[in-house]
Structures are given as C-alpha cells and as structure tokens.
Amino acid sequence: MSIELNQVSKKFGSFEALTSVNLTIADGEFVAILGPSGCGKTTLLRLLAGFEQPTSGEIHMNKVLVAKEGFILPPDKRRIGMVFQAFALWPHMNVREHVRFPIHHHHETPEAIRANEKERISKVLGMVGLSELGTRMPHELSGGQKQRVALARAIAAEPSILLMDEPLSSLDAMLRTDMRREIQSIHRQTRSAIVYVTHDQGEALAMADRIVVMKDGQIEQVGSPEEIYLWPQTEFVARFVSKANLIRGRWNDDRFTPDGTDGSLQWLGQHVASEFKAGGLYPVRPDQFKLDPASHQGIQGEVVNIQFQGKEFHYHIQVEQEQWEIVSSFRFRLHEEVSLNMKAE
Structure with a gap:
C-alpha cells in the first residue's frame, strides 16, 4: 500500500x-x-x-x-x-x-x-x-x-x-x-x-x-x-542521530579551519550541508576524531571523563569552554592532555 x-x-x-x-x-x-x-x-x-x-x-x-x-x-x-x-x-x-x-x-x-x-x-x-x-x-x-x-x-x-x-x-x-x-x-x-x-x-x-x-x-x-x-542536513539531526560535535571555525569554500588553531589545520567538507557552513560549524561524529597524546598538531584538549565500553573507550574532552564526545580504541588517563584531529577519509 x-x-x-x-x-x-x-x-x-x-x-x-x-x-x-x-x-x-x-x-x-x-x-x-x-x-x-x-x-x-x-x-x-x-x-x-x-x-x-x-x-x-x-x-x-x-x-x-x-x-x-x-x-x-x-x-x-x-x-x-x-x-x-x-x-x-x-x-x-x-x-x-x-x-x-x-x-x-x-x-x-x-x-x-x-x-x-x-x-x-x-x-x-x-x-x-x-x-x-x-x-x-x-x-x-x-x-x-x-x-x-x-x-x-x-x-x-x-x-x-x-x-x-x-x-x-x-x-x-x-x-x-x-x-x-x-x-x-x-x-x-x-x-x-x-x-x-x-x-x-x-x-x-x-x-x-x-x-x-x-x-x-x-x-x-x-x-x-x-x-x-553520515550527511545530516540540520544541527538537530547531527546531534540527535549522529551524536555529532559541532565544531566552530571558519569556512573557505569547502575547507574548514577550526577555531583555536594557527590556521595550518584544515578539514575538507564538500559533503557538509550548507546550514553548517552558514553558521561556521563542522559536524564531527565521535568516531570521526583521531585522539593522540598532546602535540602541536591538532586541537588541544583534556580528558575529563572516561567510559569503558569493551572494545572502545568513550571520552569527554574539554576544549576551551566546550566538551566534545570522542570514541577511541586507545587508552588515555583522566586529566591527560590530548591532541584531536579528523581521521583520514
């Protein structure tokens, strides 16, 4: 029917x-x-x-x-x-x-x-x-x-x-x-x-x-x-379905530079919806982030909460005034300084 x-x-x-x-x-x-x-x-x-x-x-x-x-x-x-x-x-x-x-x-x-x-x-x-x-x-x-x-x-x-x-x-x-x-x-x-x-x-x-x-x-x-x-069209769908972190920054055509970086860190975003680009946002799912020990390359943050889920860890990372949710298979300690970047497509 x-x-x-x-x-x-x-x-x-x-x-x-x-x-x-x-x-x-x-x-x-x-x-x-x-x-x-x-x-x-x-x-x-x-x-x-x-x-x-x-x-x-x-x-x-x-x-x-x-x-x-x-x-x-x-x-x-x-x-x-x-x-x-x-x-x-x-x-x-x-x-x-x-x-x-x-x-x-x-x-x-x-x-x-x-x-x-x-x-x-x-x-x-x-x-x-x-x-x-x-x-x-x-x-x-x-x-x-x-x-x-x-x-x-x-x-x-x-x-x-x-x-x-x-x-x-x-x-x-x-x-x-x-x-x-x-x-x-x-x-x-x-x-x-x-x-x-x-x-x-x-x-x-x-x-x-x-x-x-x-x-x-x-x-x-x-x-x-x-x-x-994978391709939410609004902020609500990004947060509710994809559980995405909405990263603030600047768009230049299909390239995005996150706030708080020196400008050398850029992410491609040809599939990101126009609503996010107009608002200076980039939706990043918890599984899209790559989490490394602190370095000068990437966005700097601090581990403020850890949940062990068997095959992976669910982290809350404090980045300036915001907390982002990130999934990683690597073990980090509470309050450890870490570096965040997008995984390679």
Whole structure:
C-alpha cells in the first residue's frame, strides 16, 4: 500500500502537534519515524491509523482519500495492522484467539484467509516462533513472547500496512535486539509497508529503508539510514542521530579551519550541508576524531571523563569552554592532555 500525506496538520486546541507534513511511503517500504518525545511522531501514526482526523491537509492510501478536515475513513476499513507499545493483549484470550480475532473482525480481511483460518493462524504463529504456545494465556508468557503475540495479531489479516508505536521500548536490551531481527524477518516475508515510530536511533538505523526525523511537529530530514547518519542536513539531526560535535571555525569554500588553531589545520567538507557552513560549524561524529597524546598538531584538549565500553573507550574532552564526545580504541588517563584531529577519509 502506498501512502501520501499532503500538507497535513493537526491541532489539539491551540497546540499544533503537526505542521504541514508532506510525506510519501512506497508500497512495501519500511519507514521509521524518529524523534524525541513530543515531536509529533505518535500523532502522525494515529492519523495513519484513523484514530485521529487531520485539522488540515489530506491523507491518501493507494491513491484513495482516507482523511481530511471533516472526513475520516475508520481504522477497520483501512486494512492496517497495529502494534502498540504496551502489547495490549486481552487477558481472557489465549495466543491462538488473539491471532484469530482480526481475521474475524477486520472488514478488509481477504476471503482466502477467512476460508483457511486455521492454516493462516498456524502459519502466522510459525512466523513469530510461537507454534508450540497457541493455548497459553497472556499471564503465562514472557515479555518477548507477548510482543510476538502482538506482532502475530497485527499481521494475521494480511494488512497492507503495519503501524508500530515504539513496540520494543518496554523490553530489555537483549530482547530488543532479538525482536529487531523478528520484525525484519516479518517484513521480508509479508512485504507489507511498515511505519515504525521510535525515539531510539539504533532501532531506526538498523531496520528502516528510510528514516523520517521529526522535531516540534515538523520533518527535519528524510533519507536512507546512511544519508541521515553520515550527511545530516540540520544541527538537530547531527546531534540527535549522529551524536555529532559541532565544531566552530571558519569556512573557505569547502575547507574548514577550526577555531583555536594557527590556521595550518584544515578539514575538507564538500559533503557538509550548507546550514553548517552558514553558521561556521563542522559536524564531527565521535568516531570521526583521531585522539593522540598532546602535540602541536591538532586541537588541544583534556580528558575529563572516561567510559569503558569493551572494545572502545568513550571520552569527554574539554576544549576551551566546550566538551566534545570522542570514541577511541586507545587508552588515555583522566586529566591527560590530548591532541584531536579528523581521521583520514
């Protein structure tokens, strides 16, 4: 199912949760909506689901109008599946009954699935690794198993689009990694379009075909995970996704000279966005810095905090009035003087 949002805005009283959002999602595409709390990403998802009506603008699915001011096509007529943050399982239903529910109650369930209900339930439970747990009740399941039930229920009626609202945020770190693989596997098997809301950059970068970064109800940048991470277009995207340090200095065409140096230190920046150049900034990710013992070559700083992360160290380096985050595989001591430079491309 293809989706198109044209100039979509949403107000709650005087508060504008979304402002003039334009977005196209292709059939079968995995799109992550990424941003901090309060940026409008869940409001956007609720508009796609049919739980909310836009204040202005239009939403089309497969070129059919499903929502505008004064009109909304209800959720049960949109052929969507929804996975909630808190699982939303019914305590009186076992696993098979959860999967059976949308097959019976969704108006858009294909007749072939209705006619072969038992086979469909068995197939879906196999896809999420719950074939042996069909008679279990929710209170008998672990957190990861409950999330698998929620996924199975969402895909049972073969939706054209799967909407996910921070579905892994209540799981521990190891389970989240396992469930990422499950969701990717389901996407490959079903080829349904997925719109995945998250505040976790790692989830978005790991799974999505495209990432939509939002801030204050507006879209900041849309692109592939590589484009978003490597070539941020705004200060917000640089800090929120890439965790970049914004270095101050002077631009001369595509060459950048950091402040506090004698002018001999220059970095190439042909891929740096114009917004940074206009503001005299250069975004440098923590892994782009090369950290050496103090010398006259490079930017001088002091180690003020160290976090050991197994294969690498995460440092906070004090450079004049600012602290920069740097990742290095080399060991430095607290309060040691160091020299910073960009790694060779």
